[in-house]
């Protein structure tokens with residue numbers, strides 16, 4: 174640590190901020206590193222909070238450092254990260270915007286110099302105070318989680334009313350004020366960021382006496398949505414899935430990552446196993462991580478088709494692109510029955526109807542073979 178810090182002008186803290194027991198962000202990693210930094214620094218440095226941290230953390234880091242170093246030797250800057258897992262390097266090199274929270278002119282100048290080469294196409298570096306920068310990150314993630322959840326609720330309503338969520342999505346997405354992205358319904362958001370950040374923002378709000386009602390609703394709806402395929406499965410098998418064998422395509426919380434933190438697939442697996450069913454899964458990247466967590470409680474297949482052998486139905490939990498265009502004849506020949514429960518709406522209804530499948534998806538008509 175000393176070797177890296179002594180040479181650097183700008184020091185990034187990209188430490189974990191997992192949820193603490195009450196849901197608020199656990200700052201222990203950040204604050205302990207800040208104290209250590211204070212012991213090492215002997216000339217001016219900019220300390221950058223890159224982790225997602227609650228409002229007031231830049232000040233806490235400053236106080237932790239002051240235990241060991243004088244204030245003229247450093248500034249603490251909030252510089253939240255907006256990259257998407259799976260596109261991390263691209264997003265970092267070509268950011269839509271860079272948010273920098275600092276009230277120090279000296280730190281501002283250095284941060285501007287650092288980021289200028291990455292925004293040559295004109296995307297903005299937005300300077301603001303530390304607290305606003307800290308809140309910007311939470312507001313962005315909470316908004317996106319709310320957008321996804323809103324659409325999931327519209328999908329659930331479509332199922333009750335007989336409307337088609339794909340049509341509704343297309344209908345509203347063409348309005349510029351709404352936008353087409355993040356409107357795809359499914360079995361909820363997961364991952365390392367949305368769940369913990371929504372929870373941490375709700376906790377921050379409640380700590381200052383603000384009842385942020387939308388966030389509570391988002392968390393409650395998403396929790397239910399993650400295993401929303403299970404009631405459909407149980408209803409199809411007349412509430413008895415004991416001994417049934419399910420093939421599961423997708424374990425990661427989203428495609429192009431091996432991250433299984435808060436992955437809907439894990440919630441589905443837990444409920445199926447609790448009801449006495451058997452699961453054989455395939456995921457292109459995430460199987461090792463699941464093996465570490467679940468061991469031999471489920472089976473793991475070498476490819477997507479091997480998972481289907483002798484299974485009663487296929488379940489889909491992650492929208493990996495290789496699951497989008499399967500050989501339906503092969504799927505039919507390997508499954509015991511032609512039944513698919515799709516949590517990510519990967520297939521067109523006409524397509525599955527033509528292939529003779531019973532097909533359950535999200536917010537769309539049930540296709541019965």
Ligand SMILES: NC(=O)c1ccc[n+]([C@@H]2O[C@H](COP(=O)([O-])OP(=O)(O)OC[C@H]3O[C@@H](n4cnc5c(N)ncnc54)[C@H](O)[C@@H]3O)[C@@H](O)[C@H]2O)c1
Nearest residue numbers: 187188189190202206223224225254255256257258365366
């Ligand atoms: N993953 C994302 O897509 C993403 C996007 C934006 C923001 N963030 C935020 O970035 C932060 C880090 O997230 P992550 O997903 O990269 O977490 P991570 O757990 O993958 O990485 C954290 C890193 O910190 C290291 N570390 C832990 N303790 C340390 C210590 N005492 N000294 C030095 N290194 C230490 C770990 O070894 C690990 O490499 C979080 O606050 C997260 O909310 C993550």
